[in-house]
Amino acid sequence: MKEYIVYLQGLLKQNNIQFEQEEDFAQSKLNQINNEFGYEHINRYKRQMILSEIGLTGQQKIHLAKVLIVGAGGIGAPAIYYLAGAGVGTIGLVDGDSVDVSNLHRQIIHNNDRQGMNKCESAKKQINQFNPLVNVITYQHHLSSENAIDIFKNYDLILDATDNPATRYLINDTAIYLNKPLVSGSSVGWEGQITVYGMQGPCYRCLFPQCPKTVQNCNEAGVFGVMPGLIGLIEALQAVKIIIGQQTLSQKMILIDGIRDVYKVVKLRGQQKDCIACQKQIKINEYDYASFAQTICSTSIPFRGGYKEIEWKDFLQIQKNDNVVLLDVRPSQQYNIIKLDGFKNLPYQQIDQFQVEENKDKEVYIMCRRGNNSRLACEFLKDKIPNVYNIVGGIDLYAKGFDPKMPLL
Numbered sequence: 206m207k208e209y210i211v212y213l214q215g216l217l218k219q220n221n222i223q224f225e226q227e228e229d230f231a232q233s234k235l236n237q238i239n240n241e242f243g244y245e246h247i248n249r250y251k252r253q254m255i256l257s258e259i260g261l262t263g264q265q266k267i268h269l270a271k272v273l274i275v276g277a278g279g280i281g282a283p284a285i286y287y288l289a290g291a292g293v294g295t296i297g298l299v300d301g302d303s304v305d306v307s308n309l310h311r312q313i314i315h316n317n318d319r320q321g322m323n324k325c326e327s328a329k330k331q332i333n334q335f336n337p338l339v340n341v342i343t344y345q346h347h348l349s350s351e352n353a354i355d356i357f358k359n360y361d362l363i364l365d366a367t368d369n370p371a372t373r374y375l376i377n378d379t380a381i382y383l384n385k386p387l388v389s390g391s392s393v394g395w396e397g398q399i400t401v402y403g404m405q406g407p408c409y410r411c412l413f414p415q416c417p418k419t420v421q422n423c424n425e426a427g428v429f430g431v432m433p434g435l436i437g438l439i440e441a442l443q444a445v446k447i448i449i450g451q452q453t454l455s456q457k458m459i460l461i462d463g464i465r466d467v468y469k470v471v472k473l474r475g476q477q478k479d480c481i482a483c484q485k486q487i488k489i490n491e492y493d494y495a496s497f498a499q500t501i502c503s504t505s506i507p508f509r510g511g512y513k514e515i516e517w518k519d520f521l522q523i524q525k526n527d528n529v530v531l532l533d534v535r536p537s538q539q540y541n542i543i544k545l546d547g548f549k550n551l552p553y554q555q556i557d558q559f560q561v562e563e564n565k566d567k568e569v570y571i572m573c574r575r576g577n578n579s580r581l582a583c584e585f586l587k588d589k590i591p592n593v594y595n596i597v598g599g600i601d602l603y604a605k606g607f608d609p610k611m612p613l614l
């Protein structure tokens with residue numbers, strides 16, 4: 206009982222809730238637990254309950270905990286699974302996206318039959334079968350500055366399992382504003398990183414007051430499914446350790462390089478006195494997160510002239526003879542997976558290797574994935590070759606207009 210009261214007092218303090226009679230509150234929680242927590246729970250969780258760090262009290266804390274997971278994608282999927290397996294009593298899920306077949310190599314809580322279904326709904330269906338003792342609450346829309354506080358305030362701790370910097374700052378600011386511990390991870394390519402914000406340590410803004418320019422959230426980067434999987438698992442581990450009062454990754458970060466097998470724990474700098482999130486100087490519902498965290502991928506290259514542009518429908522009418530050169534400037538990995546007849550590959554990064562002398566009297570048509578790098582390639586060649594054309598919209602637009610079944614990479 207005494208241990209419970211201390212734990213509950215901690216929770217109340219964390220959430221800035223003042224209760225006159227904390228003992229009464231603790232007693233009512235205990236009653237709730239006594240009514241809810243029985244043989245069924247012990248049978249299911251006994252293999253972890255016999256661990257000295259968990260025990261009956263720890264398992265009951267886990268049962269009482271309310272954990273919010275934002276994003277039911279690559280990181281969220283294993284986090285949801287393992288937190289439900291561990292017996293977290295209430296799990297909230299926020300995601301407005303629906304299941305796509307290209308998600309399934311990593312988002313293992315979804316399945317083939319649930320393509321097109323909202324991801325929270327799909328995850329809830331899975332958890333209901335997997336562990337019916339868990340109450341899953343779904344928010345089937347994206348988190349925004351308008352709804353974040355209202356959702357977060359119902360939970361004890363937050364997991365960031367999203368993939369874009371604007372949402373990362375929004376989640377950080379809201380969790381810090383409400384004094385909720387935040388477990389935050391990200392993964393791209395073969396890499397992943399994870400830490401815990403708040404809890405007297407730094408927050409995301411303490412570390413990155415300006416949005417890092419290298420942050421990418423575009424699906425262009427590619428990801429090996431195990432990497433977000435690992436990060437999601439460690440997020441679940443951190444969440445449970447916060448609940449049972451064990452040491453966590455606060456002020457530390459795990460960095461994983463899966464292709465080189467490098468696993469590092471680095472120390473982070475502490476909370477910053479001038480951090481506007483930690484100082485609670487941000488009006489979350491008025492803050493423009495999209496402009497603050499504009500990403501490289503969201504920018505599109507404008508047409509600045511000096512070369513010509515052509516639409517696919519006109520390009521397809523052109524006689525392809527020896528005087529016509531077709532260039533695909535996408536990365537070679539993408540070209541090797543899917544290509545259009547007649548196009549040769551020269552990745553944009555190597556455009557300076559284009560044989561100008563050999564081709565300067567020809568018509569050169571350039572395409573890429575969406576029409577941005579091809580514009581840059583045209584800009585590079587426009588003073589060297591008089592007839593350079595950018596094919597507007599790249600192969601994505603071709604697929605949409607002329608071959609709807611073609612996979613978009």
Ligand SMILES: Nc1ncnc2c1ncn2[C@@H]1O[C@H](COP(=O)(O)OP(=O)(O)OP(=O)(O)O)[C@@H](O)[C@H]1O
Pocket residue numbers: 275276277278279280299300301302307308312324346347348349366367368369372423424433
């Ligand atoms: N503001 C937000 N609120 C809730 N969920 C979000 C928000 N922003 C992103 N997400 C979700 O976070 C998840 C991130 O998952 P993941 O990184 O695996 O990428 P994805 O968007 O599912 O896939 P892909 O990038 O291949 O299209 C997605 O399900 C996405 O919908």
Ligand SMILES: [Zn+2]
Pocket residue numbers: 407408409410411412476477480481482483484
């Ligand atoms: Zn901060």
